[in-house]
Amino acid sequence: MPILANKTPDELEPIILNALDKGQILSVQTYYLSDYGEKVLNLVTSAILKKYGREDLIDVVYTSAKELVINATKSNLKRVLFARIGLDLFNPENYEQGMKHFKEELKEENIRKYKSLFREFKFTVTITFYYSPDVLNIKIKNNTQLIPQEEERIRQKFAQAVSYANLFDFYLEHGDDTEGAGMGLTLVGILLNQSGIDKHQFTLYSSPHYNETTARLEIPLSQEYTSRRERFEKERESSGLSREEFRKHFDSKKEFH
Numbered sequence: 001m002p003i004l005a006n007k008t009p010d011e012l013e014p015i016i017l018n019a020l021d022k023g024q025i026l027s028v029q030t031y032y033l034s035d036y037g038e039k040v041l042n043l044v045t046s047a048i049l050k051k052y053g054r055e056d057l058i059d060v061v062y063t064s065a066k067e068l069v070i071n072a073t074k075s076n077l078k079r080v081l082f083a084r085i086g087l088d089l090f091n092p093e094n095y096e097q098g099m100k101h102f103k104e105e106l107k108e109e110n111i112r113k114y115k116s117l118f119r120e121f122k123f124t125v126t127i128t129f130y131y132s133p134d135v136l137n138i139k140i141k142n143n144t145q146l147i148p149q150e151e152e153r154i155r156q157k158f159a160q161a162v163s164y165a166n167l168f169d170f171y172l173e174h175g176d177d178t179e180g181a182g183m184g185l186t187l188v189g190i191l192l193n194q195s196g197i198d199k200h201q202f203t204l205y206s207s208p209h210y211n212e213t214t215a216r217l218e219i220p221l222s223q224e225y226t227s228r229r230e231r232f233e234k235e236r237e238s239s240g241l242s243r244e245e246f247r248k249h250f251d252s253k254k255e256f257h
Contacts, residue, residue, distance in 0.1 A: 076123035
């Protein structure tokens, strides 16, 4: 895709539309999602969904993608902070000590000041859009792997997404604590569920081999689309293998739903 930096939204729109006409994969990389970055994310998301007549999904898809970019940025922030104060992320005692500093820095105005350190440590977040008339896949990737404590927390957040009937109940319980409580993953699950999208079409997985973590949104755009999970089940049944045996054969990454 053409370089999008230093262009106004009015200049960006025709560039994005031209890329869509050519069927190009769209990718945006950032260290920190500024107001400008949010506009780019919104422009790309809206353009793709308008192309396939799914304007009804713009708000939920944009909000979900934005939350996942913020979540990935917070993960990078944690690693910058641990490196800065000389703590080992994989040491349980160091982890508890470092998390106290991390929670103090979670406000947006504090995260912004770490942009130069994100650059120094080469901690980026990459948002990639793959699309067709049937499905929009969005992958949000940061170049760090999950540690066991983070994997356990993610499982809890996915479970929490099932426990809330709607966004009103979610905000009634958590109010303004969503920033510090790390509730972005739960929010995305609720948003998708309320829009009629199967929560299993939001996944997050970590690859130690590539030292990266990826959140994936699989947004059906037509009734004819068969989800990745449905294809997995059909292939598993045909293979005769157990779910776990086939998953190891199908994909070596740890994946959370």
